[in-house]
Amino acid sequence: MARALMVQGTGSNVGKSVLVAGLCRAARLRGLHVVPFKPQNMSNNAAVTADGGEIGRAQALQALACGVLPLVDMNPVLLKPETDTGSQVIVQGKRFATVRAREYSTLKPQLMHYVQQSFHRLSQKADLVLVEGAGSPAEINLRAGDIANMGFARAANVPVVLVGDIDRGGVIAQMVGTRHVLDPADEAMIGGFIVNKFRGDPALFDDGYRMIEQQTGWRGFGTVPFFADAAQLPAEDALDIAGTPRKSGFKIACLVLSRIANFDDLDPLKLEDNVELVMVRPGIAVPGDVDLIILPGSKSTRGDLAFLRAQGWDVDIAAHVRRGGKVLGICGGYQMLGRVVRDPLGIEGAAGETPGLGLLDVETIMKPQKRLGLVQARHAASGANMQAYEIHIGQTQGPDCARPFASVDGRGEGAMSANGLVFGSYLHGMFASDAFRAAFLSGFGVQGGTLSYALAVESVLDRLAAHLEKHLNIDALLALAASRS
The missing domain is CATH 3.40.50.300 (P-loop containing nucleotide triphosphate hydrolases)
Structure with a gap:
């Protein structure tokens, strides 16, 4: 024993x-x-x-x-x-x-x-x-x-x-x-x-x-x-998540949703020298000078859509996109970016449907089967490989899926808007892959450092x-x- x-x-x-x-x-x-x-x-x-x-x-x-x-x-x-x-x-x-x-x-x-x-x-x-x-x-x-x-x-x-x-x-x-x-x-x-x-x-x-x-x-x-x-180190409790000290350079805002999930997606970005990460908490407006807004995962997509609107963040996000700013939705955040989220079986709460933010031409329907697994993916825009995982219910489909964010086993994954400003993906943990993180930031004109995230945690x-x-x-x-x- x-x-x-x-x-x-x-x-x-x-x-x-x-x-x-x-x-x-x-x-x-x-x-x-x-x-x-x-x-x-x-x-x-x-x-x-x-x-x-x-x-x-x-x-x-x-x-x-x-x-x-x-x-x-x-x-x-x-x-x-x-x-x-x-x-x-x-x-x-x-x-x-x-x-x-x-x-x-x-x-x-x-x-x-x-x-x-x-x-x-x-x-x-x-x-x-x-x-x-x-x-x-x-x-x-x-x-x-x-x-x-x-x-x-x-x-x-x-x-x-x-x-x-x-x-x-x-x-x-x-x-x-x-x-x-x-x-x-x-x-x-x-x-x-x-x-x-x-x-x-x-x-x-x-x-x-x-x-x-x-x-x-x-x-x-x-x-x-x-x-x-x-x-x-990766935090487990939402009370522990924090942004970075003020830095010059690329500025990312992440919305702290009421049922935020898998927020360790952000941890590798926090350690990048040229990235400032701002955690936008309830009651605070999204800063107008951010380059990228991230809508993170959520355990209750429809509930957090209502929460997001109650904070006025939907207005902030729309203004950000009008100014040419970009938005990334991950998992539940991806679902929120579409036209509608339907839950006919009441899997995440009361049965019904909730209008999305309408920034992606997709819609999501919740289904009992959970997609769960480790995946190897390739970023569509840069060709960079990444290790990631999926952990979600819901299937998302629509015209914008014809412009996938990534590919997994030869199939398109995620979506991008026609104007190239808004994209969504079900892939968690993608930023822990150094090559992808560097390529992603490079797409914004940001010079990535020499950070090896895995070695940093070790x-x-x-x-x-x-x-x-x-x-x-x-x-x-x-x-x-x-x-x-």
């Missing part, structure tokens, strides 16, 4: 995903065959796996840190929110159901079987499994039937290290309060704690660190200073591992993992 350790947090967004990625790389550099695992994730930023399913983007990054291919077993339950009260449930990479939040609890007993099955399979193939929790074990109102935190830890007998975020303030209360509300059997699973995201000299928190040890009885494994380069992961080796007691954490019987 593989060693295993679970990283849980005192709350959401305390840095669990990045810490697990760093620990994965550190363990790999120590010669261990390590794999990541997250029983349940909630994210619309999904990755396509080598075995043809989908998992949370964070687990794909963690797999990269481990030097292994991402597999569906690494995130057996993925919740993809479609509305404020309902989500699509992905189980072992495939769509399982669409449920309202209050109905999800009735599924959990079934889902624990798949969670344990996936964990068991991974455990047979690795020296170490690093497990990431979700949310917080202190959410004791969700403890019954839990599969994401202590419910899993106890079922699989995996020791836990608890992470608190000092950057938010109140980290002592986070730790002590969590211990106070936990059931004694749950609390017994915790072998220690980590204080994360400290700004300044960590020694300044020594007194507070000792107070946590005294108040909880837990062992401290270290205080981790804020790691600014984490911003260069370099950040190596620096992250070194950062954790310096500030955490990795030997003690591995010993805790080995304590699993």
Whole structure:
């Protein structure tokens, strides 16, 4: 049986995903065959796996840190929110159901079987499994039937290290309060704690660190200073997405939709020296000086069309095109650019249809079958090759498809308007291909740099591992993992 350790947090967004990625790389550099695992994730930023399913983007990054291919077993339950009260449930990479939040609890007993099955399979193939929790074990109102935190830890007998975020303030209360509300059997699973995201000299928190040890009885494994380069890694949470500092040169605006999905498409552009990326958030107008507007993916195309119009962005986009500006729609953004989006079966919400922006002469109809897979494509305008993935429902057709954005297996993919200003594609991850990204930017007169995106991410992961080796007691954490019987 593989060693295993679970990283849980005192709350959401305390840095669990990045810490697990760093620990994965550190363990790999120590010669261990390590794999990541997250029983349940909630994210619309999904990755396509080598075995043809989908998992949370964070687990794909963690797999990269481990030097292994991402597999569906690494995130057996993925919740993809479609509305404020309902989500699509992905189980072992495939769509399982669409449920309202209050109905999800009735599924959990079934889902624990798949969670344990996936964990068991991974455990047979690795020296170490690093497990990431979700949310917080202190959410004791969700403890019954839990599969994401202590419910899993106890079922699989995996020791836990608890992470608190000092950057938010109140980290002592986070730790002590969590211990106070936990059931004694749950609390017994915790072998220690980590204080994360400290700004300044960590020694300044020594007194507070000792107070946590005294108040909880837990062992401290270290205080981790804020790691600014984490911003260069693919983000999974929409709250974490950010643009670039102001730069001279090519300016791209991306609309932050209410159900934005697969926004890591933008990450390689953020690292280009000659590109300024502006994330346009709700209530803010699209800047008038941008060269390119990107409409990203969405988990609810019709819902985000209404959201887009409520922000007045449809007016901004139309004005941008009248000025000769260009627009790229990716996946759901591509669907929005057409004349109409039809959903007769109510797959993404109430059945019906919604007028699109009318910038492409195409229309989309939603169908139950999801197109999911890794693809090799060729950009029609430049001839540059790219590696990408498709993950969408809906079929898009119309006259503008006769001018495809790319070709996949000899078939046209995507569309371009007759005036050449507006184009759309279902291809995610295209900008991670260096040759295509350089060719795409060159089409706008932008000189691409020498950036190798894959090497840049690998370099950040190596620096992250070194950062954790310096500030955490990795030997003690591995010993805790080995304590699993």
